[in-house]
Amino acid sequence: MEGWKRFLEERERRQLLRRLVPSSGRAPALAVRGGREYVDFSSNDYLGMSSHPVLVAAAREALDRYGVGSGASRLMSGDLAIHHELEDSVAVFKGSEAALVFNSGYQANTGIVPSLFGRRDAIFADQLCHASQLDGAILSRAKLLRFRHNDQEHLERMLVKHRGSFERALVMTESVFSMDGDLAPLAALLAACRRNRCLLMVDEAHATGVFGPQGRGCVEAEGLAGQVDLVMGTFSKALGGFGAYLAASRTVIDYLVNTARSFIYSTALPPPVIAANLAALRLCLSGETRGAELLRRADAFRGALRRKGWTVGGESQIVPVVVGESALAVSLSKSLAGQGFLALPVRPPTVPEGSARLRFSLTAAHTDRQVAAVVEALGAA
CATH class of the missing domain: 3.90.1150.10 (Aspartate Aminotransferase, domain 1)
Structure with missing residues (x-):
């Protein structure tokens, strides 16, 4: 029975x-x-793009043309034209001078922050920042100070109290927080950074593809494109692919190419993955999301x-x-x-x-x- x-x-x-x-x-x-x-109800494939026929066709074409893998790191012989095409497209998508592709969001955050900040610097992070952001701060050996979640007034008080003790400073936040689903007050955070000589880094992993005109993210939605110093995001969620990016100034990108260990010492992402990411950006820019x-x-x-x-x-x-x-x-x-x-x-x-x-x-x-x-x-x- x-x-x-x-x-x-x-x-x-x-x-x-x-x-x-x-x-x-x-x-x-x-x-x-x-x-x-x-x-x-636990997937990050927010737009259902991982199975989109345009992405599948782009990956298949790249597979036939380039093969399965890149074969080496970007600074060796794994640097293909299609990688640069994706980086140029990201820069246009995010309204920045340049962009750099990383193999994952975790590798991006743990590579970018230690390359740009060190022992004499301070990092002010929202208490609910993603683990990869916090790990990047720890690896940098900068002083890590955490402000109350989405509380720009608390951040301002911390900056007034501590900023003068350090050479450089970074304020770090997500735009859409991965476990709470709420939004950071980006304009207020940027204003606090400008008043206190800090750089602002925004993780747009859960905003890319969903927020803003053509899915460009919360930074764009708030009219701050080109003003936020470091805008990081991923292809692995709403865009349905894999990998991550940083959109920033040409100077910062060139510096990271030569210093970001997670970029330098990783085999380049496979061409089929890069091609799918490119197709996803084009779908966003065409307004089809x-x-x-x-x-x-x-x-x-x-x-x-x-x-x-x-x-x-x-x-x-x-x-x-x-x-x-x-x-x-x-x-x-x-x-x-x-x-x-x-x-x-x-x-x-x-x-x-x-x-x-x-x-x-x-x-x-x-x-x-x-x-x-x-x-x-x-x-x-």
């Missing part, structure tokens, strides 16, 4: 998934774990959850449902999985103690029916 019961439950779950998933084409909103399919629509859907999702009594945060496609205790977050995630939804728990030390959560990532691949269904499922969890 127990085996028959499991069979009926599995059949009912699969029937639910078929009703929730679009009937045509591949469904990027699906994930498979242990041979089971789930509607995936769906960032504004995604943000409207996420806002409606937050409203639906709040009406159900959940504590919800974020101003972006990232929607955290904060439940407090880690055990409760794990239990809710397991309950949702039993109903066919993948929404993973996030617990300390990734988030502060007492703020364990389910981190929902909405994507353009989700249907309205899927979004409504997971709200109901969470209510029944």
Whole structure:
């Protein structure tokens, strides 16, 4: 009887998934774990571009032309014309003098900061900055000082108190915070930097492709393109590919080519990956992405959850449902999985103690029916 019961439950779950998933084409909103399919609310493929036919075709063409790998680091023989084409496109996309491509967001942040700052300098970082940003600060051996999350007044007081003790200083933030989904006050942070002789570094990993005209990011959306000193971002989230970039002045980029260890001592990204990244940027510049629509859907999702009594945060496609205790977050995630939804728990030390959560990532691949269904499922969890 127990085996028959499991069979009926599995059949009912699969029937639910078929009703929730679009009937045509591949469904990027699906994930498979242990041979089971789930509607995936934990992906960073925000625009569903990882399976976009234009990206797939570009990667396939590059594969046929260049082969699988680059064969060496950029400073040896792995430096191909297509790498420079991508960097030129990033500079146009972000409104900067130049750009440099790194192999991942982690390698970017841990390569850029130690190259530009050292023992006599200070780094002022938002308390919720990504681990890769903080690791970059630690590797630099600069003095690391952390200001309260999105609190520009606290930052200003810290700068007034400490800035004079150091040769150079950097203020570091994300534009869209990866675990909270909220937005940094970029204009206020930039003004504080200018008043106190600091550089500003903004990590646009979760904003690129979604925010701003043509998906250019929050820096562009706030009219600050060309003013922020260091703008870093990734291709691996909304743009559906892999790797990362820094947009900055030509002087900074040239300096990093010769000093950033994570750039110098890594084999160059494979040409098919570079080609897919280029195709993604072109799609953004052509206006064929769906960032504004995604943000409207996420806002409606937050409203639906709040009406159900959940504590919800974020101003972006990232929607955290904060439940407090880690055990409760794990239990809710397991309950949702039993109903066919993948929404993973996030617990300390990734988030502060007492703020364990389910981190929902909405994507353009989700249907309205899927979004409504997971709200109901969470209510029944």
